[in-house]
Amino acid sequence: MHELPVIESILKVALTHGQKNDVQKITAIYLQVGELSDLEDEWMQRYFDYLSKDSIAEGAQLKIDRVPVMMQCEDCTISFQVDIKKIDEIVxxxxxxxxxxxxxxxxxxxKNMEVI
Ligand SMILES: [Zn+2]
Structure with a gap:
């Protein structure tokens, strides 16, 4: 389970931001998650619901965007998107x-948060 420590730190950042800005409630958190990370959306939301109980972030939805994998060639320095199924044979x-x-x-x- 890699999601738990990740969610703990996301929640901490969100709550700190919320307190600084006098937020009453956080309703959504927009996250960008790399395609290569093994975080699963469903588990992230579950842990979030669990950890955010009784805080201003209780009930917030995690909106998760997957960030494509990009690589850069060390020979000609162009960067290009990679299909993660073929990551073992990249040229x-x-x-x-x-x-x-x-x-x-x-x-x-x-990336962003929706607050009231
Ligand atoms: Zn190249």
């Missing part, structure tokens, strides 16, 4: 280079 579409590094698609961050 640069421009020069067929095989030294490619990941530039997005991992991790998560809060």
């Amino acid at each position: 640069c579409p421009e020069c067929n280079g095989k030294s490619n590094k990941l530039i997005s698609g991992r991790g998560y961050f809060i």
